[in-house]
Amino acid sequence: MRAAPTLPVNPTATPLGILAGGGPLPARLADAVRQAGRPVFLIALKGHADPATLAAYPHTVLRMGAAGAILDALREAGCRELVLIGTVRRPPLASLRPDPTGLRLLARVGRAAFAGDDGLLAAVIRTLEDEGFHVRAAQDFLPAILAPAGLLSRAAPDAAATADIARGVAVARALGAADTGQGCVVQGGLVLAVEAIEGTDAMLARAGTLARPGPGGVLVKLVKPGQETRADLPTIGARTVRAAAAAGLRGIAYAAQATLIADRAALIQAADEAGLFLLGLDLDTITRTGDDS
């Protein structure tokens, strides 16, 4: 079963340009858009995208630093709308080896963009729009990839897990306000681990080694306040569930409508097999009720 796009698609539209990082989402998006009758053209970001999953679609493989080549390829393919999707490990500046256009864009993006992860992405999107492209969100074409509010799993958080979720939300929000990671693990009121650039899997592995006896903890993954939602929304999947289970956790809480799920059926199956809960948080409610909830 494949999810069909729910937005009307104009078959005469220009090809949708997809700047593709890693993971299954770029191919899912390309598939859905093409099934709806719109052509796609993918830039497979070298070292990030998985070329095998993109082989079925018109694409070219380019380095992130080759900004001029990327813009040229998108224009030659006739793209006017772009989506940025898939995981991209932030490159060290020194390894970017920008081409002449890349250097010019980097100079325009400027130093401020390197003050935080979000600053960089917002600057990349602003730059693409300055270059005449319209940057769209993946969820505009694949609304089913947004995590819904409420429970997806059979298991549900008990009172202790609910308290851990509340504490995790407070920590993740404080981190997000400083434009840092989006995740943390809390067990029995104790913050076992906080995510920076090591990634959620590495944080979960660490949390597993730091876990205390007693009921397991929870993973909280949130979007940053004011985060650019056209790229870099947190993603959860079956692999996240398995890593959380291996770390002894009892569940995962995430922002409803602001978290991507590549394959919902696989996610739910993995959670139910492991007995973990999956809870989509309504962040507006959290903001309103705060610690009184």
Next chain:
Amino acid sequence: MRAAPTLPVNPTATPLGILAGGGPLPARLADAVRQAGRPVFLIALKGHADPATLAAYPHTVLRMGAAGAILDALREAGCRELVLIGTVRRPPLASLRPDPTGLRLLARVGRAAFAGDDGLLAAVIRTLEDEGFHVRAAQDFLPAILAPAGLLSRAAPDAAATADIARGVAVARALGAADTGQGCVVQGGLVLAVEAIEGTDAMLARAGTLARPGPGGVLVKLVKPGQETRADLPTIGARTVRAAAAAGLRGIAYAAQATLIADRAALIQAADEAGLFLLGLDLDTITRTGDDS
């Protein structure tokens, strides 16, 4: 050379009770107080304190959970003033095995104390004061262990390191406001690692594996806003410097007057040998100038 206490000491005072965790500070405090003519009595917390360094002082080894035995021992020794000093890895509640008095005190401390690290310490201090003891800060007896404002090292931060320090301060403050860790590592504007309960050494080791090419990052260790300063101030020492150097960092920034240094000469020697800077931050100034600095 031994640091002499700078406060007048009444030789007829009751013995100073020292609840001793790990590291060299408990013995340093005991030595300074006894040299000033005041007797000491130590509780070496089992599994935390190093009994060898405390052998020269009247002491008894007791589990943290044995609260009744600890209070009895302190009273029998005639202690009325207490200092909590040394590193204590927070015990899992399940391994505490409280004695009857410990159970009663735990019930009084209550659930709120487990909402954060600071909550627990504040509750322990409140409980000790309820039991009739006066809890003093180690720095009341050893003012020289407080880190001074400004540079201690020959090396100084350049513009890039200064920007990394500013970002680290913002992140550490956000974390502290959520009563979580006190440390982070920043390199070139990128937050490489954030400390939760794994400890600074483990965070530094991780940051070393996540470091990017280019100039090395900085370690920022801060006190939490509103933190109980009678216990649990961050500590830096020669070991911290060596771990930071091994992680490829260029320096350490910490809160002046709110960070403990067990052996200043050894700290400075380690920093100068490794070429790292040691910078004591005036947090009031940071608060005033914010990101404009």
